[in-house]
Amino acid sequence: MSENILRYDSKKKDVVILIDRNLCKGCDICIKVCKPECLALVDAPDKWEGAVVDVVNADDCTFCKLCELQCPDFGIRILRKDEVGKIQFGDTKKTAAEQ
Amino acid sequence: MPKAAVDYLYYLRAEKLPHMWCPGCGIGIVVKSMIGAIDSLGWDKNDIAVISGIGCTSRAPGYMDMNTLHTTHGRALSFATGVKMAAPDKHIIVISGDGDATAIGGNHFIHACRRNIDITLIINNNNIYGMTGGQFSPTTPYGARAATTPHGNIDPAFDLVELAKGAGATYVARGAVDNARMMEKYFKDGMEHHGFSVIEILSNCHTQYGRRNKMADAITMIDWISDQVVSNKKAAKMSPEELEGKIITGEMYHNTELAEYTDEYAKLIERVQAKAALKA
Amino acid sequence: MSSASSEKSDIVFWQGNEVVARAAIAAGCRFYGGYPITPSSEIAAVMAELLPEVGGTFIQMEDEIAAMGTVIGASLVGKKSLTATSGPGFSLKLEHLGYACIAEVPCVIVNVMRGGPSTGLPTAPAQADVMQAKWGTHGDHPTIALAPAFHREIYLDTIKAFNISEKYRVPVIILIDEVLGHMSEGMIIPDPSEYEIIDRVKPSVPPEEYNPYDTQYGDVPPMANYFEGYRFHVTGLNHGANGFPTTVPDICHNDEVRMIQKVMKDVDTLTEYDEYMLEDAEVAVFAFGSTARGAKMAVEKARQEGLKVGLFRAITLWPFPEKVIHELGQRVKAFVVPEMNLGQMILEVERSVHKEMPIVGVNKVGGVPVPPYEILEKIKEVLQHA
Amino acid sequence: MSNRYEARFSAVGGQGVLLAGDILGLAAQKFEGRYSLQSPTYTAQVRGGPTKIDVIIDDEPVMYPKTTAINFFLSLAQGSYDAFLYDLRDDAIVVIDPVLVTKWDEKYKTYQVPVIEITKTKVGKMIMSSVLSLGIMIELTQVVSKEAIEKALLQKAPKGTEELNLKALRTGYEEAQKLLAQET
Numbered sequence: 001m002s003e004n005i006l007r008y009d010s011k012k013k014d015v016v017i018l019i020d021r022n023l024c025k026g027c028d029i030c031i032k033v034c035k036p037e038c039l040a041l042v043d044a045p046d047k048w049e050g051a052v053v054d055v056v057n058a059d060d061c062t063f064c065k066l067c068e069l070q071c072p073d074f075g076i077r078i079l080r081k082d083e084v085g086k087i088q089f090g091d092t093k094k095t096a097a098e099q
Numbered sequence: 100m101p102k103a104a105v106d107y108l109y110y111l112r113a114e115k116l117p118h119m120w121c122p123g124c125g126i127g128i129v130v131k132s133m134i135g136a137i138d139s140l141g142w143d144k145n146d147i148a149v150i151s152g153i154g155c156t157s158r159a160p161g162y163m164d165m166n167t168l169h170t171t172h173g174r175a176l177s178f179a180t181g182v183k184m185a186a187p188d189k190h191i192i193v194i195s196g197d198g199d200a201t202a203i204g205g206n207h208f209i210h211a212c213r214r215n216i217d218i219t220l221i222i223n224n225n226n227i228y229g230m231t232g233g234q235f236s237p238t239t240p241y242g243a244r245a246a247t248t249p250h251g252n253i254d255p256a257f258d259l260v261e262l263a264k265g266a267g268a269t270y271v272a273r274g275a276v277d278n279a280r281m282m283e284k285y286f287k288d289g290m291e292h293h294g295f296s297v298i299e300i301l302s303n304c305h306t307q308y309g310r311r312n313k314m315a316d317a318i319t320m321i322d323w324i325s326d327q328v329v330s331n332k333k334a335a336k337m338s339p340e341e342l343e344g345k346i347i348t349g350e351m352y353h354n355t356e357l358a359e360y361t362d363e364y365a366k367l368i369e370r371v372q373a374k375a376a377l378k379a
Numbered sequence: 380m381s382s383a384s385s386e387k388s389d390i391v392f393w394q395g396n397e398v399v400a401r402a403a404i405a406a407g408c409r410f411y412g413g414y415p416i417t418p419s420s421e422i423a424a425v426m427a428e429l430l431p432e433v434g435g436t437f438i439q440m441e442d443e444i445a446a447m448g449t450v451i452g453a454s455l456v457g458k459k460s461l462t463a464t465s466g467p468g469f470s471l472k473l474e475h476l477g478y479a480c481i482a483e484v485p486c487v488i489v490n491v492m493r494g495g496p497s498t499g500l501p502t503a504p505a506q507a508d509v510m511q512a513k514w515g516t517h518g519d520h521p522t523i524a525l526a527p528a529f530h531r532e533i534y535l536d537t538i539k540a541f542n543i544s545e546k547y548r549v550p551v552i553i554l555i556d557e558v559l560g561h562m563s564e565g566m567i568i569p570d571p572s573e574y575e576i577i578d579r580v581k582p583s584v585p586p587e588e589y590n591p592y593d594t595q596y597g598d599v600p601p602m603a604n605y606f607e608g609y610r611f612h613v614t615g616l617n618h619g620a621n622g623f624p625t626t627v628p629d630i631c632h633n634d635e636v637r638m639i640q641k642v643m644k645d646v647d648t649l650t651e652y653d654e655y656m657l658e659d660a661e662v663a664v665f666a667f668g669s670t671a672r673g674a675k676m677a678v679e680k681a682r683q684e685g686l687k688v689g690l691f692r693a694i695t696l697w698p699f700p701e702k703v704i705h706e707l708g709q710r711v712k713a714f715v716v717p718e719m720n721l722g723q724m725i726l727e728v729e730r731s732v733h734k735e736m737p738i739v740g741v742n743k744v745g746g747v748p749v750p751p752y753e754i755l756e757k758i759k760e761v762l763q764h765a
Numbered sequence: 766m767s768n769r770y771e772a773r774f775s776a777v778g779g780q781g782v783l784l785a786g787d788i789l790g791l792a793a794q795k796f797e798g799r800y801s802l803q804s805p806t807y808t809a810q811v812r813g814g815p816t817k818i819d820v821i822i823d824d825e826p827v828m829y830p831k832t833t834a835i836n837f838f839l840s841l842a843q844g845s846y847d848a849f850l851y852d853l854r855d856d857a858i859v860v861i862d863p864v865l866v867t868k869w870d871e872k873y874k875t876y877q878v879p880v881i882e883i884t885k886t887k888v889g890k891m892i893m894s895s896v897l898s899l900g901i902m903i904e905l906t907q908v909v910s911k912e913a914i915e916k917a918l919l920q921k922a923p924k925g926t927e928e929l930n931l932k933a934l935r936t937g938y939e940e941a942q943k944l945l946a947q948e949t
Contacts, residue, residue: 023116027123027317049122069135069279072127073117079104088108112612115623145608150452161612161623166605168455169614169624170448171478177445181452181460182605184436185410189606207448210441364436371431390795392787392803418807502807529826557807562830563787564802565794673829679767751829 005090008058009081015061016079018089019053024075026051030067036060039067039076105138107131112164119158123317125276125302129223130159132279133192136286147190150179152204155229155304156196173204176211179218187361190290191217197224198236201257205237212266215294216360220268221286222259222297225304233307244311260351263297270296271352276303277325278348285350294359301328301346389567395559396463398530398566399489400425402537403461407576408487409435410460412449414442414468417501418557419491422463443468447475450486454479455613457604459541463489465557467498469508470515476550477516478615480638483548483592483600485579487540490552491560492719494746503746504557506668507720512552513697519635521642523649524552524697526668531566533559535574536694542577543649547641548599554696556719558669558748586610591622592634598641643698650693650700656682657689661765662758663711665704665728667693670717670749677754688758696724701731708732712765715757717741717749737761768824770908771852772837774898775817775845781895782841786818788899788917789909793822795920796913802827806849815845822908837906838873839898840866841880860901876905876944883940884933893933900937905945911938 006019017038026049031039038061044052053076065078077089111134120126137147147165151157153172160167170178175193183191200208200222211218227245228234235245237257245252263271270292272285282300289296303309303320314320331349334342393401400422403411411426427437436453440446443464450460464472469490479486492508494500508515512524523543527536533555540551582589582601591611593600600620603609616624617631625631642649653671656678657663666674671692681688691707693700704727708714713736716725722740729738741757743749772789774782786803793801801822806815819835821827832852839860840846846866853859853873861869863877878901884894896918903914915931922930 025117025122029123029317029321032318032321066279069131069283070128070277072120072124072131073122074107074111074127074131077104083104087104087106088113145610146606148605161614164610166455166610167612168452169612169616170451171474171615174444174448174475177440177448178452180438180440180445181410181412181449181454182456183452184438184449185453185456185458186606206441207445210445364438368431368434372434375432390791392791392794392801558804558830561807562802562804563790564827564830565790565800669830672827673831676828676833679828748829748831750831751833 008055018077033066132283135283152199154196156223176207209266212268225302227308269294275301396421402534406538406541410453410458412446416468443471473516479550480520485544492556522697650695653692655690660689676751704731713737713761776841778816785895792913792917896933897937900934904941
């Protein structure tokens with residue numbers, strides 16, 4: 001997996017959170033819409049925006065997908081484990097599993 | 100049973116990402132919802148043309164892995180009309196900004212509505228000309244600041260829903276970027292509708308509009324939109340006083356009775372050819 | 380010339396505007412987008428009548444700009460597309476003429492010229508848009524404009540315009556005027572064996588390898604149709620071979636040079652003209668379109684009076700037959716250039732001749748053609764001084 | 766060798782002179798193997814304004830599409846007579862309807878035929894006045910043969926009106942014959 005793809009598996013649920021650091025612009029929208037507060041901005045000195053989203057609490061994710069739906073940048077995905085290999089994600093058109 | 104995950108990148112030219120829009124820009128959310136709608140309709144991306152004019156919003160087709168056409172300022176609907184007339188069985192989506200669709204493209208807009216041609220028009224209404232540097236548009240609210248209204252806007256604004264309805268569009272809806280799920284539903288219904296459909300999306304340009312009106316980041320501006328919008332179901336139970344300053348969202352008009360333009364033209368061809376065959 | 384007394388059964392007696400429309404159908408045109416304007420409206424009317432018969436599409440749009448937009452849209456789907464207009468409408472169409480140039484979308488635009496500027500003389504002829512045809516849309520771009528003078532030539536040149544536009548992926552302009560558009564003259568419909576039909580070259584590579592502006596096959600890239608699996612991007616911005624916007628100076632520069640080069644490299648085969656009695660001529664009359672008809676009459680009269688005069692009738696105005704005019708300039712002593720404008724193509728003649736000699740215009744902008752006797756007078760005048 | 770013949774039919778828009786010009790042009794080119802063109806005035810006032818059509822016939826392709834020296838001029842209205850009485854040869858033949866054209870130039874040999882009145886009484890349909898005028902013109906000038914003009918007329922006439930059109934044309938011949946008989 002590319003170092004720009006962050007993967008977090010919930011211990012409680014069949015949920016995987018994927019973040020593409022390349023695409024995330026640190027706009028804060030996903031953090032704002034996440035009720036269980038699973039996400040937070042972290043410093044990203046390698047990006048001009050200076051921050052990207054990261055997962056701070058994958059286990060409480062409710063699979064509501066609001067972060068994914070409201071993300072303007074295609075930077076975050078909420079998938080079931082079995083979907084991970086089927087859905088394309090990342091820098092190029094590769095599935096997350098391939099990266 | 101949750102809906103199967105949408106493979107967004109399948110519909111995108113992923114190699115073009117990240118896109119050009121500012122962090123938190125509503126256009127990205129609109130594009131995502133468009134893809135969600137297309138995916139749920141099961142349309143083949145080879146059968147879809149996405150057409151746009153000029154402006155920030157009009158850069159959207161470049162990212163979509165379909166037949167895409169980035170045209171001139173305001174005139175996307177005219178190109179789209181040509182594409183649709185030449186390929187009536189294909190799906191044509193036009194994505195436009197407020198300035199593009201209703202100022203320089205205002206005439207094309209009302210006439211596309213009048214023809215009731217089967218094209219879906221999505222207007223990302225962020226109340227401003229973003230790309231050219233934040234000038235006021237026909238939807239900029241009264242009193243708002245823009246690069247060309249440094250002393251406050253005195254231009255009355257268009258109500259795009261009323262405009263579309265009055266001009267003859269047969270599916271009209273209004274959504275907002277704070278609710279991507281609803282937006283996707285309106286897009287899907289509009290795309291599925293056989294006739295001219297207009298979906299206005301209240302959107303955020305915090306960079307050009309927000310910055311000049313004390314809402315310099317995406318969250319503040321999206322919250323400002325959320326505070327104003329009321330769904331039409333809720334609005335029905337509210338008094339005029341309560342509705343003061345509110346913007347109603349929802350499906351605003353849906354008429355499946357009126358004839359669609361390319362259908363009418365196909366009938367015309369049939370009629371003319373039958374007559375010619377009789378003569379021969 | 381023999382005058383057969385027998386009946387010619389295949390003669391038609393059409394208005395010039397109707398000739399354009401019928402020829403377009405013969406050329407394979409299956410889409411017309413238009414907006415009413417005098418004196419070109421009959422083209423739209425005939426297309427509206429005929430296109431459905433052949434399964435084609437006619438649409439009348441809300442304005443000239445939109446009409447031109449539909450033409451480009453339909454062409455991208457693969458339809459040969461036409462629009463027609465006159466003076467003020469041509470001014471409006473120029474926005475999208477430029478689009479067709481940079482996006483390299485084939486289409487044909489007919490301008491039935493009338494008096495101007497602005498609304499000018501709507502019902503009277505002029506030839507005042509010839510420079511606008513060349514320079515009207517902003518930016519550098521290739522221009523091909525044909526100015527036929529006879530109905531049969533209008534027919535064949537309309538077909539030729541479609542052919543050129545498909546072959547080079549350029550908009551092609553046909554410049555006629557109110558006189559030609561509204562007059563009827565007998566003609567025999569050209570038999571399909573008399574002309575060829577050229578279609579755009581489709582890509583030979585699979586979609587995943589396709590670039591809409593790929594120049595590895597030459598200066599004119601193969602063109603896919605929309606909805607055939609290629610899913611390419613078209614923009615009016617400067618773009619790279621893949622069709623996506625770019626601002627890289629070298630790419631933009633080279634691509635613009637190529638767009639002009641793809642036309643100019645074939646200037647010799649593209650430029651069509653007619654030479655009449657120029658072999659021993661001391662004075663050459665340069666004329667085009669309906670004006671050339673009066674000019675020919677003037678030349679005939681001059682010859683009857685023993686004057687050594689010939690006619691150069693330009694059929695292709697753009698690209699201008701620069702080389703041929705330059706060579707002609709070495710043989711004759713003077714040029715007379717009648718035009719229904721205040722002196723436009725004469726500038727090209729002067730530029731091409733590039734030599735000190737009398738080059739004089741006979742100009743009319745009052746809505747009437749240049750009469751043959753005025754051309755004859757001017758011929759005599761220059762002969763006296765030559 | 767050029768053998769240019771120029772004819773002008775003028776009237777008030779709506780009287781159908783454009784059709785007369787079309788028929789003459791077609792007769793010359795299609796049925797006599799000569800060359801012809803017709804060039805109409807084109808104005809915004811489709812009905813009611815002065816209108817004309819010029820027909821030019823030659824043994825070789827017609828070059829200049831406008832008139833230079835008119836051989837025949839017909840006018841059915843004073844307004845159009847005044848507006849279009851130019852480019853005429855000194856020996857031009859002129860036909861007017863004296864009921865509608867009351868002031869005319871004596872310089873030209875002018876035949877007076879109450880075209881409208883005759884059409885009304887002898888043909889019945891006013892729309893036929895232009896075809897009747899064409900009949901007069903053919904008889905007076907013989908510019909094309911009667912056989913050619915009748916073939917052209919039949920080609921142009923709407924279905925079902927052929928007989929009436931021929932009647933109008935031939936009434937025109939007869940009226941002109943009367944005028945010619947008076948002359949001799």
